[in-house]
Amino acid sequence: MAGEDLVELKFRLFDGSDIGPNKYNPTTTTVGSLKEVIVSQWPQDKANGPKTINDVKLINAGRILENNRSLAESRVPVGEFPGGVITMHVVVQPPLSDKNNEKLLANSPKNRCTCSIM
Template structure:
């Protein structure tokens, strides 16, 4: 494929910083894009994904599916020459530890209000 057929993308993180821009083929899967994002994730970020399943990519208001390609996801291919397409990256919050969840539930049941109604 020619360089003209490639799509130039940058990825906007939750804090407004960007990864990229980089060029990708229309046949690139969304899962591959997420792997690229993980590999380039800035060091020192308070929130960092561990796997591609911790990331969501949003383009034009749509959440992109891992197994679909850029072309299948209807990302404009060749329609906007010289334009960088910005995709938003959302990081899923970490899963709650079951032990901590039980302790929080137990603590909320045992604590009671110390108010006095006169």
Template sequence: MYSSLMEGKELIELKFRLFDGTDIGPNKYEPTTTIGSLKEIIVDQWPQDKENAPKTINDVKLINAGKILENNRTLVESRVQVGEIPGGVITMHVVVRPPVLDKNNEKLASVSPKTNRCACSIL
């Protein structure tokens, strides 16, 4: 039954816009593709000449229509509009978590999910 439902579904054409305005893609994906899978593709296809390359999918955030998409959800569950623009490509924005300075080793290190850092100014 599930496969018969999917037969009528269109592939979703996506491209991923990086911080400097360059793109990865466009490529077509099944509506059941997870956001985590898309992030793996982004990490694998990250241009070699770009700085701030993500090391894992946890270093990447995908934004579509102003929403940060969750790793465990599919494109359909994330309400990515299929066929909204006939023949159109959906652009998702990619945000990469910047590396931070490790105070102990004076090296760049990834931010631990348990570490919360905030810089505020009160005027």
């Protein structure tokens, strides 16, 4: 496999630090496998780290990427930046499956604060 076939990615965390960069094959690497890398390489000194891949959302070019798609299927700009590193943003959001959280969401007011910036 030639080096041109690989895409170099780094993952930007909420505090501006990064995981990576590392090289991946865009046709065989799935978003789910990237999330596994993020969970396994999450810095131990950071609070609120993800426990599973379902706690992680990967964002590239303003789109949330789906776990079962490859990088090529997700339309990651492969080969558009020769020698460049593509930065994906990582959002950690644990799923809301707790009964107390469901009650809080059900009892919360439907109309929340609406603001207009002029």
